[in-house]
Amino acid sequence: MEQIAAGSESAVESLVNQYGSQLCRAVRRRLNPRLRSKFDTNDFVQAVWASFFFDREQLGRFERTVDFVAFLTRMAQNKVVDECRRRLQTQKSNLQRERSMSADASEEIELRSREPAPSQIAIRNEQWERMMGGLPAQYRQILELRAAGETQEEIARQLGVSERTVRRVLAKLQFQVEAAK
DSSP: OHHHHHTOHHHHHHHHHHHHHHHHHHHHHHSOGGGTTTOOHHHHHHHHHHHHHHOGGGGGGOOSHHHHHHHHHHHHHHHHHHHHHHHHHOSTTOGGGOOOSSOOGGGOOOOOOSSOOHHHHHHHHHHHHHHHHTSOHHHHHHHHHHHTTOOHHHHHHHHTSOHHHHHHHHHHHHHHHHHHO
């Protein structure tokens, strides 16, 4: 312990190798079976070592090896219990809320995004360009302003035409789009 307190890397390595397997057993005994597929035992063991070596002043307080092993074991068990509580008893991280991606037919899960797929965006852009290419200038302006979110009244005011003209053009273009489908 004195060598570890002095910063000896080989002493740290020896300590980790000597007591690591005991920590693994302590973690496995305490880890809830439902969490075993979620966590690696070595993650808990590393967390114990990190906590232990964070405060090197505590190294001198162990007079017997049995006390040291009991301290590490209790620390490992506490870390496992904390994680079990977090994963099984809190609403945010509750394991009970997880659902399998391979749900049976009676529990079909909708996983589609509300956003269009990149391919759909590309197709829509190509159709837009094709449609805009064959239109008179005034029609293109009306469509561009409408796509920008302008109302029919605002479009009419900006272009100096009647609102009826804007409605007529939009209806005509909508008819052409539907006929093309």
